[in-house]
Amino acid sequence: MTLNNTQYRLAARPVGIPKPSDWEQTHEPTPEAEDGQFRVQVDYLSLDPAMRSWMNAGRSYVPPVEIGEVMRAAGTGTVLDSRHPDFHAGDTVSGVFGAQRYAVSDGKGVTKLDLSLAPAPVQLGTLGISGITAYFGLLDIGRPEAGQTVVVSAAAGSVGTIVGQIAKIKGCKVIGIAGGAEKCRLLVEELGFDAAIDYKNGDLRAELRELAPKGVDVFFDNVGGEILEGVLARLARGARIVISGAVSQYNSTGPGHGPANYMNLLVSRASMTGFVVFDYASRYHEAVAELAAWLESGQLQSREHVVEGGIEAFPETLNKLFTGENTGKLILAL
CATH class of the missing domain: 3.40.50.720 (NAD(P)-binding Rossmann-like Domain)
Incomplete structure (x- = not known):
């Protein structure tokens, strides 16, 4: 099955708040999953202030997004088809899938989500x-x-x-x-x-x-x-x-x-x-367990600002972080 994928690629290093010209919207077929891979329909994108620093060249705690690359972004999605033994069609997963509608993954850094614990947006924010x-x-x-x-x-x-x-x-x-x-x-x-x-x-x-x-x-x-x-x-x-x-x-x-x-x-x-x-990746499970317990007990409240805009709304929704328009976790629903 051929899936036409809409993506946002970094077209230029932004000066100040990112402008429309700093992005290139591309459309291309999503590759079929090969052995050890699966395809994901991205449902929610996590928008975080650190994404702005990833657009800059130079030394940082992660490599910069290169010109022409799909913008790095975490998200959650649904597995459409799989040739990976640990992931199956219908699984809800989270990972760094990028600013795009579909992604192909080999499973590295991808986690299955239990939606009985909390909805996907909460697992991008408070439990993410x-x-x-x-x-x-x-x-x-x-x-x-x-x-x-x-x-x-x-x-x-x-x-x-x-x-x-x-x-x-x-x-x-x-x-x-x-x-x-x-x-x-x-x-x-x-x-x-x-x-x-x-x-x-x-x-x-x-x-x-x-x-x-x-x-x-x-x-x-x-x-x-x-x-x-x-x-x-x-x-x-x-x-x-x-x-x-x-x-x-x-x-x-x-x-x-x-x-x-x-x-x-x-x-x-x-x-x-x-x-x-x-630096705490090996201990993420500790934090999630205690945060989930606090949510369940009512000691902790979760705040998500979900924008229903589709992938086409990615550039202007990202900029809400820098103009103070969001409260709580900013998420783009695709």
Whole structure:
């Protein structure tokens, strides 16, 4: 059976927020599965801020997407036909299938999903890389203790919403930093954060002085730049800063904005540690098991922002990450 596949390939290295001209939409037949392979119809694509950094040339924690390649993207889908002994037609699977409607896989890095555990979008978000990032970044690197103050940037995003809720489960005071009154309302009234700071309409440093009078014990940073500097000014002694991302820098057209006040780490005897979730691949099952238990008990809420647009909506939907239009996990339904 010949399947006409629609794909998005990287046509140029973006400068700033990706433009339509940075993408090439292609249409080509999907190859038949050979021995040891299977074909997948991709149903949902995970859209994550890190995808923007993958478009840049240069050294990073994963190789960049090359010009002309299908854009790297995780997703879930349905096996259509298979010549692989471990995967069968009708299986629901997750993997890095790319920004395309169909994919052929040899099974490496692909996981079968149990939809009785949670719907596929939840398994892309809270029970996927977003939740796993929050889990290990906070608990292994941040090491929060009951009664301590935890601050989370991009707190209304896919990772931040989960970080804050885990910190509450662990008995911490949680302050979220987000953009806009509605996102701040969600954090406090629906997700149980103790407070939220609207960085677009407030004074971050002044509000942190009021909300964290004894300083910040753990800062889980997804933003970088001025927000990172603002929190570094309010560290408690022995604080731990988790560098999970820097969305404020991904579309920068000039030099990166680093923390000018990094010496506060010395004064506060604090640590700042870069964190990449792929280093924990052998332990993903630990995180998923505990996250699933918290979901089932009601201690953890899952937030997905699913856009029904088809593969053709990929470029503009991806950009919602950089214009602050999404709340929770951004997913494109194909």
